[in-house]
Amino acid sequence: MHGYPGMTERHEHPWWKSGTVYQVYPRSFQDSDGDGIGDLAGIERRLDHIARLGVDAIWLSPIFPSPMADFGYDVADYCAIHPMFGDLAAFDRLLAAAHARGLKLLLDFVPNHTSDQHPWFVASRSSRTDPKRNWYVWRDPAPDGGPPNNWISDFGGSAWEHDPASGQYYLHAFLRQQPDLNWRNPAVKTAMFDAMRFWFERGVDGFRIDVLWHIVKAADFPDNPANPYWRPGITERDRLIQQHSTDQPEAHAIAAEMRKLADGYGAKGQGRVLIGEIFLPNDRHARWFGTADRPQVHLPFNFQLIENAWEAATLREMIAAYEASLPPHGWPNWVIGSHDAPRIAARIGEAQARVAAMLLLTLRGTPTLYQGDELGIGKVDIPPDRVRDPQELRQPGIGIGRDRSRTPMPWDDTAQAGFSTAEPWLPLNPDWRTRNVAAQERDPASMLTLYRRLLALRRAHPALAVGDFRLLDAADGVLAYERCRGDAVLRVALNLTDAPKPLPFTGAVLLSTLDGARGDTLRANEGIICQ
Ligand code: NOJ
Ligand code: MG
Numbered sequence: 001m002h003g004y005p006g007m008t009e010r011h012e013h014p015w016w017k018s019g020t021v022y023q024v025y026p027r028s029f030q031d032s033d034g035d036g037i038g039d040l041a042g043i044e045r046r047l048d049h050i051a052r053l054g055v056d057a058i059w060l061s062p063i064f065p066s067p068m069a070d071f072g073y074d075v076a077d078y079c080a081i082h083p084m085f086g087d088l089a090a091f092d093r094l095l096a097a098a099h100a101r102g103l104k105l106l107l108d109f110v111p112n113h114t115s116d117q118h119p120w121f122v123a124s125r126s127s128r129t130d131p132k133r134n135w136y137v138w139r140d141p142a143p144d145g146g147p148p149n150n151w152i153s154d155f156g157g158s159a160w161e162h163d164p165a166s167g168q169y170y171l172h173a174f175l176r177q178q179p180d181l182n183w184r185n186p187a188v189k190t191a192m193f194d195a196m197r198f199w200f201e202r203g204v205d206g207f208r209i210d211v212l213w214h215i216v217k218a219a220d221f222p223d224n225p226a227n228p229y230w231r232p233g234i235t236e237r238d239r240l241i242q243q244h245s246t247d248q249p250e251a252h253a254i255a256a257e258m259r260k261l262a263d264g265y266g267a268k269g270q271g272r273v274l275i276g277e278i279f280l281p282n283d284r285h286a287r288w289f290g291t292a293d294r295p296q297v298h299l300p301f302n303f304q305l306i307e308n309a310w311e312a313a314t315l316r317e318m319i320a321a322y323e324a325s326l327p328p329h330g331w332p333n334w335v336i337g338s339h340d341a342p343r344i345a346a347r348i349g350e351a352q353a354r355v356a357a358m359l360l361l362t363l364r365g366t367p368t369l370y371q372g373d374e375l376g377i378g379k380v381d382i383p384p385d386r387v388r389d390p391q392e393l394r395q396p397g398i399g400i401g402r403d404r405s406r407t408p409m410p411w412d413d414t415a416q417a418g419f420s421t422a423e424p425w426l427p428l429n430p431d432w433r434t435r436n437v438a439a440q441e442r443d444p445a446s447m448l449t450l451y452r453r454l455l456a457l458r459r460a461h462p463a464l465a466v467g468d469f470r471l472l473d474a475a476d477g478v479l480a481y482e483r484c485r486g487d488a489v490l491r492v493a494l495n496l497t498d499a500p501k502p503l504p505f506t507g508a509v510l511l512s513t514l515d516g517a518r519g520d521t522l523r524a525n526e527g528i529i530c531q
Contacts, residue, residue, distance in 0.1 A: 019056030054455030206273030332365025
């Protein structure tokens with residue numbers, strides 16, 4: 001590894017604090033065997049793109065055997081690789097190749113539910129007296145024969161599926177092909193912790209944990225209250241407040257045990273990392289850090305840049321409230337895109353997506369980047385006959401489709417954008433002939449070049465990676481803050497509007513999202529970092 005200014009200082013911190021995470025959606029990164037679907041050997045072939053970008057860790061969405069009802073978030077075996085993606089040998093090669101480049105590798109752990117094809121569920125469903133019956137959440141029908149309570153699946157419809165053979169219902173927070181595990185059963189915990197150990201022992205550096213706040217439900221299964229803010233046209237899930245089906249105290253206790261398990265695999269601070277997928281208001285979100293002496297996850301994912309309007313005053317208030325909500329031992333983190341969220345460039349436009357990149361990579365806290373955002377991939381229309389996302393298929397027409405963020409990585413302007421030799425499983429971004437990695441590598445004004453510069457700057461300046469954070473006053477429509485460490489002070493000003501604005505400070509410009517910054521004014525859609 002080569003040195004860079006500030007390297008020593010940066011390395012006083014565990015990598016998950018000073019570093020950055022890059023999410024790979026394996027189906028759509030690189031195909032190596034011509035089936036139109038990405039795979040592990042493909043990811044290995046493209047590792048240099050990730051290394052050159054300058055991130056520290058890769059998180060892979062699920063690669064385990066799965067019927068793919070929810071594209072891998074329906075796991076049929078926690079300790080193996082789906083043949084479509086490769087095998088354990090291919091995984092070991094990928095892990096070694098990542099480590100050889102100084103990249104950490106995180107897997108996606110899906111504890112809330114399995115596939116209905118998982119042998120555990122096949123056994124559980126086979127009879128009321130099967131030893132695995134109690135591994136899942138089975139309940140008798142309501143007195144009228146209907147579902148046991150009013151809970152709604154996140155993908156629409158009742159969260160309960162009737163099983164005619166045994167006369168009971170099983171719970172599924174997502175698809176009926178994704179039955180919820182019963183984490184109140186110690187045998188489930190043992191089996192799932194064994195699965196974590198399996199991968200830790202193979203050398204993975206941590207997990208992103210799927211819907212962690214869902215894993216335990218209120219013991220008596222009361223109805224969830226109605227959400228007074230629900231209106232037609234938004235997702236059915238939001239008709240109810242998930243008061244009794246999520247965020248139970250017992251789930252926090254399990255998260256603390258998961259953390260203990262992870263910490264057992266490395267010295268304090270250098271151990272394996274847990275990132276929890278958790279959507280909650282700040283006060284309850286912050287509780288997922290646990291306490292200083294009984295910590296839970298290292299990073300409870302913070303999706304507020306996705307959830308809030310792209311507006312300076314809103315973001316300013318949100319950032320202040322989030323920072324204020326963190327416990328003293330908590331470390332912030334930021335996400336701007338994922339395989340579930342709309343593309344940032346589709347939401348706010350390409351000019352502002354450049355500003356968003358600067359925000360993501362200069363805020364205090366660990367950023368997670370989503371594949372393709374470094375190219376500024378924007379709106380992709382999925383023709384109706386190519387829709388694959390079960391969420392969109394079950395609730396069409398309300399704009400919640402996820403395929404548009406899962407399109408294949410465009411690598412160059414050859415056939416299928418270099419992603420595959422076959423027709424990809426989802427269409428490419430319409431502008432792939434010009435918006436691809438090869439084209440952007442040659443272009444000093446490209447989004448890719450901007451991302452590389454931002455990541456290099458973050459590495460070079462500990463103030464950006466681990467420094468303190470303070471909001472600064474600025475004109476309407478401008479978000480400004482400083483990052484400080486020791487004597488080093490870096491100031492950031494982001495113009496979230498398309499009109500010129502006064503620059504709230506002076507200083508030498510280290511980087512602008514636009515060409516040729518003069519450092520005396522903020523141009524329309526410009527973000528600037530000054531020293
Ligand atoms: C969150 C994942 O990110 C999403 O893709 C998935 O559908 C649900 N959890 C269910 O596992
Ligand atoms: Mg393939």
